[in-house]
Amino acid sequence: AQSVAQPEDQVNVAEGNPLTVKCTYSVSGNPYLFWYVQYPNRGLQFLLKYITGDNLVKGSYGFEAEFNKSQTSFHLKKPSALVSDSALYFCAVRDYTSGTYKYIFGTGTRLKVLA
Amino acid sequence: KAGVTQTPRYLIKTRGQQVTLSCSPISGHRSVSWYQQTPGQGLQFLFEYFSETQRNKGNFPGRFSGRQFSNSRSEMNVSTLELGDSALYLCASLTSGKETDTQYFGPGTRLTVL
Numbered sequence: 001a002q003s004v005a006q007p008e009d010q011v012n013v014a015e016g017n018p019l020t021v022k023c024t025y026s027v028s029g030n031p032y033l034f035w036y037v038q039y040p041n042r043g044l045q046f047l048l049k050y051i052t053g054d055n056l057v058k059g060s061y062g063f064e065a066e067f068n069k070s071q072t073s074f075h076l077k078k079p080s081a082l083v084s085d086s087a088l089y090f091c092a093v094r095d096y097t098s099g100t101y102k103y104i105f106g107t108g109t110r111l112k113v114l115a
Numbered sequence: 116k117a118g119v120t121q122t123p124r125y126l127i128k129t130r131g132q133q134v135t136l137s138c139s140p141i142s143g144h145r146s147v148s149w150y151q152q153t154p155g156q157g158l159q160f161l162f163e164y165f166s167e168t169q170r171n172k173g174n175f176p177g178r179f180s181g182r183q184f185s186n187s188r189s190e191m192n193v194s195t196l197e198l199g200d201s202a203l204y205l206c207a208s209l210t211s212g213k214e215t216d217t218q219y220f221g222p223g224t225r226l227t228v229l
Contacts, residue, residue, distance in 0.1 A: 032216055036220070041222075043121075043221050043222045044205065044207075046217055046219060046220075049217060090157075090158065102160055102163075103218060105157060108158075
């Protein structure tokens with residue numbers, strides 16, 4: 001079965017500094033990988049996805065993610081963090097088992113951007 | 116296009132009661148998935164419906180059930196509520212067209228069981 005891991009429960013970064021939120025995956029075959037963000041009392045908002053092609057994927061709100069097949073990682077990055085980026089971030093992978101798809105989510109990483 | 120809508124946004128119930136949550140997907144989306152989100156367990160997949168049929172199911176007890184209507188709206192029912200059912204319940208819709216791989220989430224229903 002496919003899985004994702006987010007090794008950090010929380011990441012703190014100063015406003016204006018670059019940020020990285022880590023995600024590693026375990027898949028058989030080519031992975032479909034996603035990042036979502038969740039603000040308090042809200043649902044998940046889609047940020048970006050990797051299906052195939054360029055390893056650097058650009059998404060919403062200035063976020064990007066780098067797919068690294070050799071390290072089985074899909075880290076989320078932003079060159080300059082904003083206080084408003086403070087939220088809960090989820091990495092997800094699409095699993096294909098027994099002829100059906102499921103989306104498996106990591107446990108989430110809370111990002112705090114400090115003014 | 117309107118996004119995914121969920122009603123109600125908040126619910127308070129007592130143990131032993133049952134509850135029904137509703138989800139309307141993005142227009143044209145035929146797949147609806149339900150997730151339970153708790154601080155300790157993260158997002159856990161409940162089930163997915165496509166064209167009124169349950170296509171996929173997670174590892175939840177039979178107290179959790181769902182259905183989908185011909186207009187793709189979906190309902191989720193939890194019977195005999197337990198304290199541990201307190202959670203944010205999210206639904207997500209998925210198109211069957213070109214962008215078949217991206218789920219779009221509603222705002223969730225916060226269920227509190229007392």
